[in-house]
Amino acid sequence: MSLESFVEEARRIVGPRWVLVETWSLAGYAIDYWPLLVYRALRDPRGALSRGPAAAVLPGSEEEVAALLEAAQRFGVRLAVYAGGSGVLGGAVPDEGWVVLDVARLDWVDWFDEEAGIVDAGAGAPLAEVEGWLNRRGWTLRHYPQSLPEARIGGLVATRSTGQYSTGYGGIEERVKGLHAAVPGVGLVRVKPSPRRSVLPPLEQLFTGSEGLLGVITRVYLEALPLPECELRVHWRPGSFREALGEARSLAQRRLAPDLYRIYDEQEAPVALGVEGPAAIGVYEGPCRVARARLEAAAELISSRVEVEEGEGPASRWLRERFNVIASIARLLEIGLAFDTIEFSAPWGSAARVYEAARSAALSVEGVAYVGVHASHFYPSGVALYMTFAFDAGRLEEVYGAVWDRVMRAVSSAGGSISHHHGIGRMRLPYLKLELGEEGARLVARIKRALDPQGILRGFPL
Amino acid sequence: MESTAGDPERALRICAACPGICQYSCPVYRGSNLRSAAPHVLARIALAALQGSPGLGEALNLCVHCGECVRACPIHNDLPGALMAARARLAGEAGVVRVEARPLGGSGEPLVVASPIEPPGRAIDALSGWRLYWLPTREAVRAYWWGSRVEAQAPEGSTIIVEDLDFPREALEGLGRILYSPEALDALGLQWRPPGDSLIHVPCKAPEELRSRLRGLGEALEACSGAGGPLGLGMPEYAAQAASRLAREAGGRLVVTPCAWAALALRASGARACTFLETLWGCRG
Numbered sequence: 172m173s174l175e176s177f178v179e180e181a182r183r184i185v186g187p188r189w190v191l192v193e194t195w196s197l198a199g200y201a202i203d204y205w206p207l208l209v210y211r212a213l214r215d216p217r218g219a220l221s222r223g224p225a226a227a228v229l230p231g232s233e234e235e236v237a238a239l240l241e242a243a244q245r246f247g248v249r250l251a252v253y254a255g256g257s258g259v260l261g262g263a264v265p266d267e268g269w270v271v272l273d274v275a276r277l278d279w280v281d282w283f284d285e286e287a288g289i290v291d292a293g294a295g296a297p298l299a300e301v302e303g304w305l306n307r308r309g310w311t312l313r314h315y316p317q318s319l320p321e322a323r324i325g326g327l328v329a330t331r332s333t334g335q336y337s338t339g340y341g342g343i344e345e346r347v348k349g350l351h352a353a354v355p356g357v358g359l360v361r362v363k364p365s366p367r368r369s370v371l372p373p374l375e376q377l378f379t380g381s382e383g384l385l386g387v388i389t390r391v392y393l394e395a396l397p398l399p400e401c402e403l404r405v406h407w408r409p410g411s412f413r414e415a416l417g418e419a420r421s422l423a424q425r426r427l428a429p430d431l432y433r434i435y436d437e438q439e440a441p442v443a444l445g446v447e448g449p450a451a452i453g454v455y456e457g458p459c460r461v462a463r464a465r466l467e468a469a470a471e472l473i474s475s476r477v478e479v480e481e482g483e484g485p486a487s488r489w490l491r492e493r494f495n496v497i498a499s500i501a502r503l504l505e506i507g508l509a510f511d512t513i514e515f516s517a518p519w520g521s522a523a524r525v526y527e528a529a530r531s532a533a534l535s536v537e538g539v540a541y542v543g544v545h546a547s548h549f550y551p552s553g554v555a556l557y558m559t560f561a562f563d564a565g566r567l568e569e570v571y572g573a574v575w576d577r578v579m580r581a582v583s584s585a586g587g588s589i590s591h592h593h594g595i596g597r598m599r600l601p602y603l604k605l606e607l608g609e610e611g612a613r614l615v616a617r618i619k620r621a622l623d624p625q626g627i628l629r630g631f632p633l
Numbered sequence: 634m635e636s637t638a639g640d641p642e643r644a645l646r647i648c649a650a651c652p653g654i655c656q657y658s659c660p661v662y663r664g665s666n667l668r669s670a671a672p673h674v675l676a677r678i679a680l681a682a683l684q685g686s687p688g689l690g691e692a693l694n695l696c697v698h699c700g701e702c703v704r705a706c707p708i709h710n711d712l713p714g715a716l717m718a719a720r721a722r723l724a725g726e727a728g729v730v731r732v733e734a735r736p737l738g739g740s741g742e743p744l745v746v747a748s749p750i751e752p753p754g755r756a757i758d759a760l761s762g763w764r765l766y767w768l769p770t771r772e773a774v775r776a777y778w779w780g781s782r783v784e785a786q787a788p789e790g791s792t793i794i795v796e797d798l799d800f801p802r803e804a805l806e807g808l809g810r811i812l813y814s815p816e817a818l819d820a821l822g823l824q825w826r827p828p829g830d831s832l833i834h835v836p837c838k839a840p841e842e843l844r845s846r847l848r849g850l851g852e853a854l855e856a857c858s859g860a861g862g863p864l865g866l867g868m869p870e871y872a873a874q875a876a877s878r879l880a881r882e883a884g885g886r887l888v889v890t891p892c893a894w895a896a897l898a899l900r901a902s903g904a905r906a907c908t909f910l911e912t913l914w915g916c917r918g
């Protein structure tokens with residue numbers, strides 16, 4: 172049996188203790204944080220958890236990862252790459268008979284070059300631990316996704332994630348200065364850290380966003396920055412969401428947008444900020460004089476009155492509660508509601524249209540009880556929009572897929588991009604062509620075939 | 634939100650719905666890297682096991698009841714309490730486990746060591762002036778975490794030294810004077826000094842009085858070993874893996890601990906570790 176031979180070989184490579192085969196040790200890999208799977212697991216835990224992988228391997232070194240890929244090729248075994256399991260689209264979840272490659276043990280963090288602020292982190296290092304390690308030394312990645320308490324470095328890079336401060340500091344792709352990845356049939360590719368290079372398309376970016384399809388990221392060189400000296404919290408009340416987007420465009424194009432910047436529509440402001448909406452919150456960071464000067468210039472530019480928070484206020488409240496997702500999950504659960512979020516982006520010219528189209532698309536599905544939207548990341552050329560929808564948990568199977576399908580099509584035809592930072596996972600696979608076009612999708616499939624000719628890693632059914 | 638205390642199934646469901654905000658605070662998950670040990674994953678497994686999924690119940694040994702997840706949880710959801718109830722349900726009818734102190738030798742007032750580790754012959758000399766007994770806690774602790782009640786027996790008027798922080802304290806009430814080992818060293822008039830270059834382990838399950846006592850004894854290593862609860866006995870190899878993080882922190886120095894489960898797991902993970910009492914009879918890890 173090929174699986175048995177693989178398991179035997181894997182035991183030789185990583186040591187017997189790091190090859191898991193017992194039911195109790197595998198059940199947890201049956202789901203990640205794709206809400207569809209989470210709510211199914213709540214309704215039928217037994218059924219949902221019975222779909223675990225055939226085995227799981229936890230390599231302890233980069234060389235072991237490369238050897239495991241080689242063994243998977245030799246024995247025709249398929250691998251699902253698993254990091255923190257906080258992905259929200261099912262990307263890390265194995266199919267029946269697959270083996271999970273869990274990068275948890277690649278969890279080191281150290282300086283690669285302290286002078287350059289380049290940190291060397293294993294793909295399995297929890298982001299919270301990397302950030303904590305840096306903070307103790309006066310540094311920061313300033314990469315704060317809401318999943319900071321859960322995600323691991325490999326998963327964050329593999330999904331091309333963004334964080335709450337990404338308006339000011341950019342997404343994870345701007346932090347990645349080099350990386351190592353094990354590629355089937357190639358071995359361990361070592362892309363050394365560099366501030367920037369012009370040597371063909373940068374290989375580190377080939378894997379940034381590769382979602383376990385092209386290889387296994389084993390090590391990442393991330394650019395850290397000294398902790399900011401000052402932080403100024405602000406909030407204001409734009410007249411409408413559309414008006415708020417207009418203000419954001421002016422600010423972003425003049426590089427005056429707050430480093431952390433969020434605009435909530437009428438529906439979401441009361442839930443997220445506890446104020447009537449629409450509402451905007453922001454944080455300006457950096458040397459105190461610079462932060463204040465940027466804030467003042469921004470306040471002059473927009474017509475809303477910008478309030479600086481000295482004590483308590485919507486921005487401070489939001490900052491305090493920003494990782495506490497369980498309070499609202501539990502509240503909804505107890506009144507029989509399930510929810511999910513869909514993020515997408517749009518150039519300024521179509522941002523308002525995309526917002527309206529996505530909202531109407533979600534609301535057009537029967538069983539949807541709530542739709543709220545906020546804008547979370549701002550660029551000179553456009554914006555990321557983030558929609559939360561809640562619905563009757565008892566109607567999960569009919570409502571969930573219908574909302575996603577209508578929203579994906581509405582966003583695309585209104586001129587938006589189907590994803591801003593969660594990636595494609597399983598949920599968005601059917602919509603790839605909407606974003607990339609026929610030829611783009613064919614090219615991606617060709618790249619996939621070139622890097623993983625036997626298809627031992629997750630693939631796309633194009 | 635209303636507290637989940639007293640409603641284990643609700644606590645499990647809420648935890649199962651969470652992405653795992655607390656997960657890296659769990660010493661077992663962080664030390665062993667076993668996905669099933671991550672608290673929110675364990676909650677999902679417990680729900681499936683309660684529905685009769687075969688082969689999953691064993692995972693419930695993975696919680697050591699240190700309470701780190703409850704502290705890290707923004708809503709302080711009591712997962713350990715819920716797992717305790719889940720184990721009791723899976724075990725079926727609650728039993729009673731009786732353990733009795735076994736005489737080891739010596740003469741004088743009865744002195745009982747409650748620990749999973751049997752004191753060796755040398756202990757009788759080290760504690761001369763006492764009649765030494767061993768109260769073996771191993772099986773009782775396992776049964777306790779799986780829903781049984783524990784009853785202990787010891788000679789009347791015993792002084793009982795507890796080196797098992799998982800053994801239910803209530804089983805000892807009324808049997809005599811109960812002391813944790815660092816307190817006992819004073820109470821028995823032993824001039825104890827920490828062995829050179831040692832670290833004093835302050836385990837997560839130590840009650841507050843014991844913690845402050847431990848901190849005063851030397852350089853403290855305050856962390857959960859990830860080895861107690863049902864894990865130490867149910868899955869000793871994973872307890873050792875869980876303890877390997879603490880072992881790394883100790884960096885080759887001798888760890889002196891009031892918790893025998895921590896000592897066992899630390900030693901199994903290659904670290905130097907002794908309980909307080911063991912240092913009396915020459916243990917150097």
Ligand SMILES: Cc1cc2nc3c(=O)[nH]c(=O)nc-3n(C[C@H](O)[C@H](O)[C@H](O)COP(=O)(O)OP(=O)(O)OC[C@H]3O[C@@H](n4cnc5c(N)ncnc54)[C@H](O)[C@@H]3O)c2cc1C
Binds near residue numbers: 382
């Ligand atoms: C409450 C919550 C809030 C969130 N907030 C944000 C947010 O603010 N911003 C954001 O961007 N995302 C957010 N997410 C989504 C999620 O956290 C990110 O997608 C994150 O990057 C996933 O990291 P992970 O370590 O959990 O990866 P996993 O879920 O384990 O894996 C994600 C994908 O990456 C692949 N992968 C993992 N490791 C590797 C590797 N070493 N090599 C190759 N492929 C790999 C997997 O196969 C899978 O396809 C949130 C999720 C939750 C649950």
